[in-house]
Amino acid sequence: MDERVVAAVRRFGSMDPTGWETGLSAPGARAALHEAVAAVLAGPWQAPDPVPDRVVIWCAANVFTAPLEWTAQLVAAGSKVVLKAPSRCPAPARALAQAFDGLGVRTVVQPHERAVELLATGDPVLGMGGDAAMAQLARHLLPGQPRSLHGHRVSFAVVQGSSPDLARALARDAALYDGAGCMSPAAVFALGDHERLAAHLADAMAAAQRRWPRGEVDPAIGPRWRTRTGLARVLGASHEGPGWAVPVLPLHLAQASVLPRMLPVHPVSRLAQLAGLAELPLSSCATDLGELELGFPRLCAPGSLQAPRTNRHHDGVDVMAVLSGQVSGGSP
Amino acid sequence: MVGSAESVARVERTVLDHVRGSGTAAALAPALARWQQRRIPAYGRFCAGLEPRELTDIPSAPVALLKHVRFCITTQPGAVFRTSGTTSGARGEHALASTRVYDEAARLWFEACVPDCPTEHTISLVTDSDQHPDSSLGHMVSSFAPDKRSFFDLARGVDTRGAWQALAGATEPTWLPTTAFALAELLRAPGSVRLPAGSVLMVTGGFKGRSSSLDEQALLDAARGRLGVERVVREYGMTELSSQLWDTGRGYRAPPWLHVYAVDPVTAEPVEGVGLLRFVDCANWSSCLAIETEDLGVVCGDRVDLAGRLKGAPARGCSLSVEEATGWTSG
Numbered sequence: 001m002d003e004r005v006v007a008a009v010r011r012f013g014s015m016d017p018t019g020w021e022t023g024l025s026a027p028g029a030r031a032a033l034h035e036a037v038a039a040v041l042a043g044p045w046q047a048p049d050p051v052p053d054r055v056v057i058w059c060a061a062n063v064f065t066a067p068l069e070w071t072a073q074l075v076a077a078g079s080k081v082v083l084k085a086p087s088r089c090p091a092p093a094r095a096l097a098q099a100f101d102g103l104g105v106r107t108v109v110q111p112h113e114r115a116v117e118l119l120a121t122g123d124p125v126l127g128m129g130g131d132a133a134m135a136q137l138a139r140h141l142l143p144g145q146p147r148s149l150h151g152h153r154v155s156f157a158v159v160q161g162s163s164p165d166l167a168r169a170l171a172r173d174a175a176l177y178d179g180a181g182c183m184s185p186a187a188v189f190a191l192g193d194h195e196r197l198a199a200h201l202a203d204a205m206a207a208a209q210r211r212w213p214r215g216e217v218d219p220a221i222g223p224r225w226r227t228r229t230g231l232a233r234v235l236g237a238s239h240e241g242p243g244w245a246v247p248v249l250p251l252h253l254a255q256a257s258v259l260p261r262m263l264p265v266h267p268v269s270r271l272a273q274l275a276g277l278a279e280l281p282l283s284s285c286a287t288d289l290g291e292l293e294l295g296f297p298r299l300c301a302p303g304s305l306q307a308p309r310t311n312r313h314h315d316g317v318d319v320m321a322v323l324s325g326q327v328s329g330g331s332p
Numbered sequence: 333m334v335g336s337a338e339s340v341a342r343v344e345r346t347v348l349d350h351v352r353g354s355g356t357a358a359a360l361a362p363a364l365a366r367w368q369q370r371r372i373p374a375y376g377r378f379c380a381g382l383e384p385r386e387l388t389d390i391p392s393a394p395v396a397l398l399k400h401v402r403f404c405i406t407t408q409p410g411a412v413f414r415t416s417g418t419t420s421g422a423r424g425e426h427a428l429a430s431t432r433v434y435d436e437a438a439r440l441w442f443e444a445c446v447p448d449c450p451t452e453h454t455i456s457l458v459t460d461s462d463q464h465p466d467s468s469l470g471h472m473v474s475s476f477a478p479d480k481r482s483f484f485d486l487a488r489g490v491d492t493r494g495a496w497q498a499l500a501g502a503t504e505p506t507w508l509p510t511t512a513f514a515l516a517e518l519l520r521a522p523g524s525v526r527l528p529a530g531s532v533l534m535v536t537g538g539f540k541g542r543s544s545s546l547d548e549q550a551l552l553d554a555a556r557g558r559l560g561v562e563r564v565v566r567e568y569g570m571t572e573l574s575s576q577l578w579d580t581g582r583g584y585r586a587p588p589w590l591h592v593y594a595v596d597p598v599t600a601e602p603v604e605g606v607g608l609l610r611f612v613d614c615a616n617w618s619s620c621l622a623i624e625t626e627d628l629g630v631v632c633g634d635r636v637d638l639a640g641r642l643k644g645a646p647a648r649g650c651s652l653s654v655e656e657a658t659g660w661t662s663g
Binding site for chain 2: 217218219220221222223224226227230231233234235238253
């Protein structure tokens with residue numbers, strides 16, 4: 001690892017994200033930042049080959065730490081990085097460039113329509129955001145311009161166990177980033193004692209709320225929250241507290257969307273019931289089962305969903321190979 | 333009062349008398365809600381043991397919940413109304429033991445708000461209840477005007493040619509009930525008439541569809557000009573409610589047995605200004621009294637000013653059936 005880059009990552013981790021308007025509570029933002037920095041420092045780092053002179057990273061607003069791992073690895077390899085900051089939340093990208101001062105990282109804060117000029121040079125582009133934003137981005141890229149564009153994905157947990165430790169790990173995955181981003185679990189599929197698991201999850205979600213209170217909540221979430229918890233009270237069971245909920249619902253009511261600090265539990269009796277998941281744009285699965293053949297690009301231990309290894313294939317894509325132009329890249 | 337062990341027939345009679353006597357929601361709803369909790373096991377579970385004492389204590393069912401769950405005091409309802417939404421998947425459902433209270437509540441408040449409406453001569457641009465008995469709007473219009481002539485079909489949209497011919501031939505004051513999108517479709521077709529004095533245009537349904545929006549004022553101005561009608565009333569109704577609100581020019585008015593209040597969308601705490609609208613409708617005696625909408629509004633006394641849909645909430649309403657029928661979604 002390049003010591004200058006390691007120092008820059010540490011500088012970023014030592015900053016106070018409280019004023020960055022991430023939407024998270026101050027303790028929640030600090031926890032997310034700490035987790036992301038620890039994962040990047042744990043490595044191992046990859047390098048594109050050949051190394052592009054410059055890479056444009058089109059940042060999303062929902063996971064403010066997402067550009068860190070790519071910036072660190074690309075700068076360590078010798079690339080310059082341009083961070084296109086999300087208009088809604090530019091402060092984290094600015095802070096990242098500040099932490100990497102002198103290492104060839106700069107931030108661009110412009111509306112999307114004007115920022116597309118950044119793409120005209122043909123530099124490789126790593127994009128993260130909603131499907132519509134990524135599709136719009138793709139329209140501005142030159143033919144053959146290396147691009148790794150990552151739109152909406154969804155993660156789940158599939159577990160056999162029901163212990164308090166397992167529940168704490170799953171609650172951590174659900175609490176970090178308040179359910180934002182493709183690595184937040186949309187639901188837990190419980191093969192074992194789902195009632196025991198849900199009870200322990202309720203304790204763990206309440207503890208997570210005390211430690212990292214939930215941040216801002218979009219008004220549109222309210223009716224959806226009450227619909228899900230109401231459904232659970234009618235058709236299953238609902239564990240609820242201020243700022244968190246663990247609804248237990250039949251499998252046919254599973255949803256691929258995440259509500260902040262809500263972690264639904266769906267009892268399943270066999271893995272074959274989850275075959276339909278493969279039709280979704282999957283990201284990651286937290287599991288205590290070891291191997292799983294459900295179509296997830298990434299499997300990890302519960303509690304590790306939000307701290308992916310830096311050398312993974314992101315969404316199943318070898319991002320570094322794509323940015324180096326060696327393989328054609330992913331578009332949503 | 334309604335005791336928790338009261339029979340269905342007695343409760344229906346009590347509610348009917350309450351509506352006929354213009355009784356308030358506050359006087360009846362909390363006891364009625366407790367009765368529903370005992371009579372409808374699913375609603376009882378939804379309420380999680382809460383014993384409402386005040387109107388705003390009554391647990392409100394979000395409309396999206398009713399796409400998955402039926403709250404009804406009987407497994408053999410006399411009528412089932414369903415929301416539009418054929419392209420969006422699940423449809424909301426409102427099952428009623430009978431339509432007696434529904435019909436009486438709707439008629440009484442309509443007559444109070446829109447007196448002397450010429451329903452005996454009706455040209456309808458809403459879903460025909462003969463073809464689609466699960467349309468609550470179609471049911472309401474049919475109950476007011478059993479001899480209506482209908483020029484709307486879910487599969488084909490508005491029969492604009494037939495409707496303009498019928499309007500041109502009107503010699504008596506006429507009632508024209510329509511959704512906003514059906515009216516827009518009518519006005520896109522050539523035609524212009526001057527309806528006889530005393531005619532009433534009733535517009536209902538949202539002005540925003542899944543993919544297109546209408547300029548409400550421009551539409552109503554155009555309608556006044558092309559139809560030669562002075563009297564325009566607006567109706568706010570929902571499949572999940574048995575009562576309607578009417579706007580005859582000074583904001584929507586709710587009947588006394590329907591309590592409207594606004595809540596903070598996130599916390600669900602009552603608020604004074606703009607909030608998410610909740611309804612406690614005693615006429616929903618056999619289903620679910622308290623409904624949480626996805627509409628924003630301000631409540632001032634017995635009047636409600638609508639402030640659009642909650643951002644991020646799916647489009648809904650009777651106008652959608654017109655969008656679906658006519659391909660507005662591609663426009």
